[in-house]
Structures are given as structure tokens and as C-alpha cells.
Amino acid sequence: MYPLYYTYKNLTKENLEFIKNLPTTKIIEIKAYKICMSHGSPYNSRDIITKDSTKTFNNIIKDYPADIYLFAHTHECFEATYKNKLFLNSGAINCFIGKKEVSTFGILTLNEDITLYEQIILPFNFNEVKEYYTKSKYYEEFPEWTNIVLYMLKYGVNYNVKFSKSYDYSKSMKNNFYKFKFIYNLPKIVE
Numbered sequence: 001m002y003p004l005y006y007t008y009k010n011l012t013k014e015n016l017e018f019i020k021n022l023p024t025t026k027i028i029e030i031k032a033y034k035i036c037m038s039h040g041s042p043y044n045s046r047d048i049i050t051k052d053s054t055k056t057f058n059n060i061i062k063d064y065p066a067d068i069y070l071f072a073h074t075h076e077c078f079e080a081t082y083k084n085k086l087f088l089n090s091g092a093i094n095c096f097i098g099k100k101e102v103s104t105f106g107i108l109t110l111n112e113d114i115t116l117y118e119q120i121i122l123p124f125n126f127n128e129v130k131e132y133y134t135k136s137k138y139y140e141e142f143p144e145w146t147n148i149v150l151y152m153l154k155y156g157v158n159y160n161v162k163f164s165k166s167y168d169y170s171k172s173m174k175n176n177f178y179k180f181k182f183i184y185n186l187p188k189i190v191e
Helices: 002-009 013-020 054-063 126-134 137-141 143-155 159-166 173-183
Strands: 025-030 033-038 068-071 078-082 085-089 102-110 115-123
Touching (some): 054 078, 085 115, 126 137, 126 143, 143 173
Parallel strands (some): 033 068
Antiparallel strands (some): 025 033, 102 115
16 A cells, blocks of 8 residues: 555645546547547456456447457556457556566557557666666655565566565564565565
């Protein structure tokens, strides 16, 4: 909950009001295409959607008719065609899961007779990112959580979920972090 607390604490009243009024799902039309966008699924922003989520795809097609469906949440990219519909997750600009030291995004090109999708994977200099993070106010307030983010960026592993599942609420954040580093045999990332 540390990242959420930090974000919440740093939002203005106007920011909060704007966020409260955002839709969880949006369907837009570009040219002759209907595009449905949601963070997880249109049903729940925390749903995990993968290229193999055909049962969910069937429900979404029925309840949210569109040609293209865009998802996020997992930080893992996929492209799937199912029942002549295109399902996409472009990964993540930050904290991509599955490859280390990369950011990902997608380029969707819509023409009248063809739809093209290109997955872009950009490597980054981890040491530059680490320096940016460790000089931030976020690092000052939440050094353990910042280190978890840095491990995710460095190794492309979803340490966020692993840490959250192993968290012992009877212990301090610092103790949980040291236990986590020990369990996963993670080196010190910030000197």
C-alpha cells in the first residue's frame, strides 16, 4: 500500500475529483473501428487478462461490442486475435514484466482495409534509472518499496506481487524487506 499512500498524499483535491470521475472502461471510435479500453477487464480493473483468457473474451465481446480491446494491469505484453477481434496489452512504459531493463509500448495503425500492431521494446540504462529513483523524494520516504521497484526494473520479475504475498503485517516494512531479499537471494541494489 506504500505507493498508493504516497500517491494519495501527493494528489490535490482537484486531482482526486478528476480521478473519481474517470470511467473504468471507455469505448472510442476511430475510422470504422470500435476500440474498448480498460485497465484490467471492463468488469474489474484488477482482473488479469492474458492472451489465453478466451472465456473472458467471450463475455467481453458480448457485453462490450468492439473490434479491438486494449488492456493493461499485468505489465506483460500480448497480442491475440479471437473471433476476428484483436486483444492487446502493450506491456508497460515502466516496470515491464518478462524482460529486464526494458520499457514497452505498442503502435496500433488503423487503415480502412488493414489493422497493424507493432510491439516496441526499448532498452534503458538501469544505472540512470536507479540514480533518478534514489535521488527522489519517494526514495527518501519509502526506500524499501523503491528497491522493490528497482528489482523489478533490473530483472523483469514481478517482485511487487511476490513481496505483497509474503508480507507479514506483524513486522515492520524494513523487516519484511530484509526477509524478502533473503528469500529471493537478491543483492543490495542501492549502495
